[in-house]
Amino acid sequence: MSQTASTSPASVEDLLSRRRSPAERIQHVLHGNPALSPLIVLIAALIVFGIVSEGFLRPQALSLLVQQMAVVGTLAAGQTLIILTAGVDLSIGMAMVLSSLVMAKLAFGGMPSFLALLIGIAVAVLTGLLNGFLVTKINLPPFIVTLGTFSIFTALSLLYAQGQTIAVNPNSFLLVTGRSLSIGSVSVTWGVIFMVAVFVALGFALRNSAWGRHLYATGDDADAARLAGIRTGRVLLSAYVVAGLCVGIAAWIVAGRVGGADPNAGLNYNLLSITAVVIGGTSLFGGRGSVVGTLIGALIVQTFNSGLALAGVDPNYQVLATGILVILAVSVDQWIRKVKG
């Protein structure tokens, strides 16, 4: 008995020190940064599509890919906040459409672009405020609230735009998000830069500010957070308002992409933004996840989409492939997490 007691600790130390092989060191890093495991999926996807279609990894193609995900990415950043609080925002795409319509229509009507932009963003923040108010003050489930406001924002968009697309003067400041900036050989649009800025700001705030801690705690266990002295109502409301701000920025980016506004733009963005967040490893039950993960998730979704298009897959099989790939991506992610356990 004392035998075991004296030999075993050594074997534990063995076990602990054996955990130092390069592979295990990678595992250790992965363990500390759960967002990195979707990253592996992303890299794998890039490599596979790069092999399948030669043009895929050219800087120009990649820069297009990033431009295409700027809208979904920005929305998904806001969606991450909501999902971290154990909520979900089904209205986010339509809120963006409403906001971009307001921007475009005001600018079209002759208002200075800058003012039109500000009012449009204010509308987006208001949509967030409405969702947040209904969730925190009336105490309704976010799913229902945003399902309801989805209809409301849709109707308002239709009534406001009368079903028309709105084209803004191409030189308007509103469309700056569509203009490019050359950095070396790649050109990046301002829209992409804004998206990156949103991720940096949110990532910083979630990690380093008290507000971020409170958001995680509220999503993790709202009752516990409340008992610990967090004004959970206020934290929730702030999450919706900041998400509204992201929506406003996404609306600006979409305006730059379409040269104005289009009431049809929002349909897919609700589900796409949620998909990006979930593939990025954020739990739908709240409290666990990060915006870095979301960024990677959005990139994965866009990579699949563009990669399949580039590979020239028959449109009927593309849908099939997308479904299979989404499941595979998350399976691999799950497997990486389990291995590193």
Added chain:
Amino acid sequence: MSQTASTSPASVEDLLSRRRSPAERIQHVLHGNPALSPLIVLIAALIVFGIVSEGFLRPQALSLLVQQMAVVGTLAAGQTLIILTAGVDLSIGMAMVLSSLVMAKLAFGGMPSFLALLIGIAVAVLTGLLNGFLVTKINLPPFIVTLGTFSIFTALSLLYAQGQTIAVNPNSFLLVTGRSLSIGSVSVTWGVIFMVAVFVALGFALRNSAWGRHLYATGDDADAARLAGIRTGRVLLSAYVVAGLCVGIAAWIVAGRVGGADPNAGLNYNLLSITAVVIGGTSLFGGRGSVVGTLIGALIVQTFNSGLALAGVDPNYQVLATGILVILAVSVDQWIRKVKG
């Protein structure tokens, strides 16, 4: 001190016995049956629409209303099972389409209707099995799994149907769900009867069988349920399979409604079925809720829909009104629950 100690118990007994006024008795009943509080919302909606449009409460109109909700209702019954396990099924509408296409195409191709029906239902059960397998064995989040299978089922439907809607011989047994049965002055379709049967069977099983208890426990706290000795994987899988069965029955009902099968029939049902479940008071976090609530939830959704259409509201305002009504319905529900506290 002893003063208070002797008078207070009396006042407690007072408080307890005062709780006997008719209003409070209603509250007591509501407390015991949480599904009843959406019922109040439903009744209020029926009354309001009955006043607004004269025809609304005629037996014929009501019987139409119930026929229209038969498909959503049956799907929502299956969805309830999934949501009770803290999951969600985004693929349910497309699974139904796939199953109904199989039924219709086989019957169209000359197979005896009964056999075609059985194979179609088997396909639906297989879709549930696939979802359940991915959720329980590969341990993926249901949201992602069903998002993926949504695409897969969509693609399979498109490939299988070759983009055609399929019209079955109107006398086929497959379309019996669309045929009516006169009970007194109202006529009820077999589809409605099947839907009611699904609700009765599931309601009974959830309340009275060990399986039902295990399902609730698993959704409530899967870890605790596992530690208590429930094979949670098996329970989860069974929930998906039974939901698949509901999907098969819904496919049969939809076949009766459209006289065959339509690859686009599933578009709204994913979200609609979830909406019915949530409005019916089942928690998206699992473990709390009932199929009775879902039935009422589905009726509420359909009442809003038909009521607004019958009142001849402009479609733009219909969308707006639907959004507002959904939020109002759940607010009132919330309020009733709070009052009865």
Added chain:
Amino acid sequence: MTTATSTDEQAGGNTAGSDETPVLEATGLVKLFGRVVGLRGVDLRLFPGEVLAVIGDNGAGKSTLIKCLSGAMAPDQGTIKMDGRVVNFGSTQDAREAGIETVYQNLAVAPALDIASNLFLAREIRRPGILGSVFRMVDRPAMRKQSKAFIDDLGITTLQNIDQAVETLSGGQRQIVAVARAGAFGSKVVILDEPTAALGVRETGHVLKLVRDLRDKGMAVILISHNMPNVFETADRIHIQRLGGLAGVITPKSHSMEDAVAIMTGAKTLEPDEQTLR
């Protein structure tokens, strides 16, 4: 304030109490859960610089009582006064701002957050300088260091990694995190609901020492515990709950442990003049 004084008063009996205003005073608290009676008209008085133990059988209403006092529940009837003024706590935050810090029996911690984040939840330390004031960055290293100190003070020596998520801690370690919070931030009143239930012998000793230290700093402490030796060793007065009601208030000097258990279980009833309400 000392036990001596309260024994003096005990002689004088329950009638008037001391001239001192209680820091916390509840009168006639009633709480019903449907037809289940949580509290049936309970009075409680807590004076600055004393440890008031609350004991009672399981389900006697101890937790319900302190939830009403700390704003986590609203009583159906009865009034709560702080420093003589009637207060109505709408939330635990209100109570906390009034100076009441509480550790609940079901440990209000955020499972996915690490120890330091939990300890400083809602009370984060900011970085010095512009990073803190403008960018509102929290000072993780400082919080981590202070957390380690708190935990060490409370005698937990087995904690191997201060960055562990609270959900991975052992039962006792988790409890210490919650207690350390209250100990570090309590200002006027500290309420502890069975703080030593999951603790080992030594750790329990440390927590009881913390309780006495808080009292010596002039705070008032409410301590719920099922451990009679601990209660009798630490408390100045003992409030006994029975079946949702108040069975009486005694002191370790005036009654024995056996008496306390007998009153708790109803084997013995307390005469009015036996009580020590102060």
Added chain:
Amino acid sequence: MTTATSTDEQAGGNTAGSDETPVLEATGLVKLFGRVVGLRGVDLRLFPGEVLAVIGDNGAGKSTLIKCLSGAMAPDQGTIKMDGRVVNFGSTQDAREAGIETVYQNLAVAPALDIASNLFLAREIRRPGILGSVFRMVDRPAMRKQSKAFIDDLGITTLQNIDQAVETLSGGQRQIVAVARAGAFGSKVVILDEPTAALGVRETGHVLKLVRDLRDKGMAVILISHNMPNVFETADRIHIQRLGGLAGVITPKSHSMEDAVAIMTGAKTLEPDEQTLR
């Protein structure tokens, strides 16, 4: 099997142990959580008809140990034998089917379900006749009645409504529900992780009586507790954990409470021949 026997053997020392095969035997269990050491090679032997107490500081690895024994965790190293045969429990259900019934420290109950449903979870009683066999209806009234009896047996008298959801119970009431499950359904080995932590004096007495009753029926019981008097009153042998390792096995006869605490905290180390491994 009686305490007398084990004292006899203690004299003989730790070397060989009895001829009897242990019902449960663990050798060299190691469990790591990342770089946190949960268990560093722990041995444990449990014989039929004995109560083995496991004590140790907070975070000493007690809960981790019994989680490995009951299939809730897989050890990184080491073997577990039941009745002399090596077993590999993939899940708690496997362990339960082998006859090990466990009450975990964090109480595995389904919060939204009522008491009877929780007590009979995964062991529901069916209705007699066709309703049960064909329609698979559970017999709620019977389960409710038996639940009431179990709870009453364990001395909880304050329970006002047997249909309460478990999440609305008081801390102690909830613990009793979990303990009652194990008591009612244990077959060979019953493991209790701090079953009396939240319990009152009387309720604790009832649970300890349950433990002795189970032993007297020939079952083996592992009891984790921080309450030394309870441990010394109830246990046949005492397994002391320290910093994830085994510090030694003693009996209430061979050592005093002070000794036990000293060994637990490392103030004293146990010589090999002082141990009582049986």
Added chain:
Amino acid sequence: ANDNRPGVSLILKTQTNPYFVAMKKDAEDEAAKQGVRLSVAAGTQDGDTQNQINQIYTAIARGDKGILITSNGDSINAALRQAKAAGLYVIALDTPLIPPNTADNTFATDNRVAGQHIGQYAAAKLDGKPAVIAMLDLYNDQVVTVDTNRDHGFLQGMGIPTGNQSQNGLEPKKGHYTGGKGGSYQIVCHRPTQGAIDGGRQAMEQCLSANPNINVVYTINEPAGEGAYAALKAAGKQKQAFIVTIDGSCDGINLVKSGEFAADSTQYPGKMARLGVAAIAKIARGGPPPGKTAGKNFYDTGTALATNDPIPGVKSQTPAAAAKTCWG
């Protein structure tokens, strides 16, 4: 609630598409003129047949005299037959039903013909050069008849075999087109656009990544075309490739004038709606049912090709002429 005017139901595909908004507006004007009570309803998105079925039943329950419907799919047929049995006069607008006699009459653009126009134009404009084609369709996850009819019409106009009749993307990817002077063609991609600008832009960007030499772009509608133009312009290829599209809205005709679209097949939704409302109003007052276009089993409201760059041999309108009747 006491409204004795005859009821007319207008059931649209969706209301997010300006095309149907135009239809609705003209129907409302006409209803006011004719003194009928118009109830407008719509599916939630293209292909949403289930909601349309509900709306048909609602029209029956409301006791309307007739239904004007822009069908989202054949599965509404069973419901429409019930409506006819209940005495309602059913007119299909814009989209013919299959079989067409499911409706009492049909007022429609022939989408296939509209597609053929721009296909013929594209082939002629290529003037024998090899065609590198991007096909920007509506959906890839549902089947909608406009989508396939226009796509296949365009290919037929170009002189390319279409393969499967009811699904897009099954034609041979390389080969010889026979329209115009004829030449070799290559189909680079079929991408869904959702009929939206951003969808069109994403699709075009992806097609360009796959093959930067695209010179012919088919788009399902004008918003998708606008998106495609934005992508071409960003890539500096707006001169290399031309866009053909279908819609003929007043905004779209302006884009034809400015050269953004090379050609645009026009449609007349307003005309369809006005004719439909007037027909039912007439029937409700005891008048005769409307007739059909000679030689067709529906009433063809016509389509014309608008272009700023007319090519001999392809009949076309100038933008100025087209603007006079845009969506009338």
